[in-house]
Amino acid sequence: MQQPRPYKIPHSVLVVIHTPSLQVLLVNRADMPDYWQSVTGSKDTIDEPLETTARREVMEETGIDCAIGRLSDWNLENVYDIYPRWLHRYEPGVRRNTEHVFGLCVPENTPVTLNPREHTAYQWLPWRDAADTCASFSNAEAILLLPEFADGNAL
Numbered sequence: 001m002q003q004p005r006p007y008k009i010p011h012s013v014l015v016v017i018h019t020p021s022l023q024v025l026l027v028n029r030a031d032m033p034d035y036w037q038s039v040t041g042s043k044d045t046i047d048e049p050l051e052t053t054a055r056r057e058v059m060e061e062t063g064i065d066c067a068i069g070r071l072s073d074w075n076l077e078n079v080y081d082i083y084p085r086w087l088h089r090y091e092p093g094v095r096r097n098t099e100h101v102f103g104l105c106v107p108e109n110t111p112v113t114l115n116p117r118e119h120t121a122y123q124w125l126p127w128r129d130a131a132d133t134c135a136s137f138s139n140a141e142a143i144l145l146l147p148e149f150a151d152g153n154a155l
Contacts, residue, residue, distance in 0.1 A: 024130035063113030069106035078138040
């Protein structure tokens, strides 16, 4: 197996976790108070499949095993500038990240166990409220697409 790279790989996932009734899970970043978002994370290795990254990040950040629900690839990507405060995590010269969007439909009342190093709180919100609460424009935009993608993603 390939060893993890010393720098973060600028290819990540965004996973919109939701229930059949379109309640969306948001988590609050430990390193940025009041920064609410969906689950995100970078590939561990260049050759790690994006679905594997999505499953791993959901488990690491929320304790949710994707096997309890339905993970779907929305076939959408966002390209954005990396926040200056995090540029040191990437190879010199890397300024942009490509983020691939997934949805994960889970049963109502799915328990959440946060990784306290990464997140301090979570909340389930109706999808429109979740979009309004997100700190990231691309995350909010993905949540606003949820009704379109959730129709074929019900449990």
